[in-house]
Amino acid sequence: MSGKVVVIADDEPRLLASLAFIVQREGGQPVSAPDGLAALAAIREHRPVLALLDVMMPGMDGLAVTRAVRADLALAALPIVVITALGQADHERQALEAGATRYLRKPFDVAALRDLIAGYLRA
Amino acid sequence: MTVNALESATVHDTAARLCNSLRGDLGAENVALWLHDAHQGLLRRVAAVGPRASELPEVFARQVAPQCDEALLTGRTVPVADLGLLSGFAAIPLAGREQPLGLITLDSQPDPEKVQVYAPHVATAVNNAIMADELVRANSQLRAVDQQKSEFLNVVAHDLRTPLTCIRTYTDLLRMYVDEPPETYRDFLTIIAEETERLGELLDNFLDLARIENATIRYEVEPVDLDEILEHFANVYLAKAAAEAIIVGRRVQPQLPTIQADRRRLEQVFSNLMSNAFRHTPRGGSVMLAAVADDGGVRVIVDDTGPGVPKEDRARIFERFRQARNADRSGGGTGLGLAIAKAIVADHGGRIWVEDAPGGGARFCVHLPWQPPPGAAVLRGDQ
Numbered sequence: 001m002s003g004k005v006v007v008i009a010d011d012e013p014r015l016l017a018s019l020a021f022i023v024q025r026e027g028g029q030p031v032s033a034p035d036g037l038a039a040l041a042a043i044r045e046h047r048p049v050l051a052l053l054d055v056m057m058p059g060m061d062g063l064a065v066t067r068a069v070r071a072d073l074a075l076a077a078l079p080i081v082v083i084t085a086l087g088q089a090d091h092e093r094q095a096l097e098a099g100a101t102r103y104l105r106k107p108f109d110v111a112a113l114r115d116l117i118a119g120y121l122r123a
Numbered sequence: 124m125t126v127n128a129l130e131s132a133t134v135h136d137t138a139a140r141l142c143n144s145l146r147g148d149l150g151a152e153n154v155a156l157w158l159h160d161a162h163q164g165l166l167r168r169v170a171a172v173g174p175r176a177s178e179l180p181e182v183f184a185r186q187v188a189p190q191c192d193e194a195l196l197t198g199r200t201v202p203v204a205d206l207g208l209l210s211g212f213a214a215i216p217l218a219g220r221e222q223p224l225g226l227i228t229l230d231s232q233p234d235p236e237k238v239q240v241y242a243p244h245v246a247t248a249v250n251n252a253i254m255a256d257e258l259v260r261a262n263s264q265l266r267a268v269d270q271q272k273s274e275f276l277n278v279v280a281h282d283l284r285t286p287l288t289c290i291r292t293y294t295d296l297l298r299m300y301v302d303e304p305p306e307t308y309r310d311f312l313t314i315i316a317e318e319t320e321r322l323g324e325l326l327d328n329f330l331d332l333a334r335i336e337n338a339t340i341r342y343e344v345e346p347v348d349l350d351e352i353l354e355h356f357a358n359v360y361l362a363k364a365a366a367e368a369i370i371v372g373r374r375v376q377p378q379l380p381t382i383q384a385d386r387r388r389l390e391q392v393f394s395n396l397m398s399n400a401f402r403h404t405p406r407g408g409s410v411m412l413a414a415v416a417d418d419g420g421v422r423v424i425v426d427d428t429g430p431g432v433p434k435e436d437r438a439r440i441f442e443r444f445r446q447a448r449n450a451d452r453s454g455g456g457t458g459l460g461l462a463i464a465k466a467i468v469a470d471h472g473g474r475i476w477v478e479d480a481p482g483g484g485a486r487f488c489v490h491l492p493w494q495p496p497p498g499a500a501v502l503r504g505d506q
Contacts, residue, residue, distance in 0.1 A: 015288060114299065
């Protein structure tokens, strides 16, 4: 496994596994994090081409991770996709304000997510 | 008069303005307004003006001032002779909606004709202030209920969304990646089946809780052997216990009498407590069940060797959805199980609570009376 790394973070193990599956199928190397702190550590360690972060995670949430990444000059260019939940419109605004590249609404269109991941892996 | 009125700025402001204008109109130097607390037989000061205002007590009992009592009872203005600081004052009663509203005290003998004109207006003004305040309070209570409802809906939506997202995602994956080996198909279909089941349980739980809360649930009370129920659950969890190397123990007092209860609903209570215990017990731990006769009924105990419940969370975890916020949701907890358990136990006239288990971990206790007390919700269907 020497593909491009995508860091994925979600506190729902099955959703995390589904994200990992897509990354792997699209030729990337998934690094999974069950919470925000682990996600930030993984981003610092693995220098991924993309980070997919769920908003609602225990401890450090996806917005806090995004802010921490944007505050770090070495990581500032990392594309971050924040996964929000339907009906949480303020999360979408907060995600963009925190510095997310874009947001994706849950339940997401899996084909669109695949295309998005594939796009970053090919770039 | 409600005690709330004493904390109301509206009532205090109105009373202070009235005292000020009475001072001029009735030719007194010191005027105070007292509200009658009928529950406790007290008169509480809500406003006082004049140089001696700060000397007045905040509250006094009706019986220490028989003249004040007389004023309240008869509706007549009387001089106060026997209450230290108020000696030499006159007490003018204020009529209330049902009970006497209170008194005005002032340090001059007022013109009775003026009192006849003023007192009803003062009483009306104070009454209106109290009613206005009650309206504001009722309104803010309604808003709080409204807020709770939206929060409830938010959590419902979140809890439903998780299995739904899983089902949808894995279905899409199966359709998108058709070249996967059969194992992947089997694994994904298992996930879809399990999440579908979880969704069904969630819906059942919502409906159960709604039925319990709006009292449309139907109970059937019969003699229930708790030993049998606990044995059943110990057996149900054998496979799961073996898989996670968790020891399940059961200790039931010999010849424990049966209790009058709804068997199916009690099973639901213990099922929820068991799944809660298993969710929080790490590999290699233990879950112990016990039942003993205790204080007019039976106490059932479920001990686990998990992290336990911090004191500050002990009441909260029985509220609907509270558990879902903090604890790990990975175990499939819906956050409703404990709320449902509490509601069912309460409908039986019993009590549920959590304390520390002797070896660390949580101890959930359920106390059920031998038979539901008269008026218990569980008897509703039989009447």
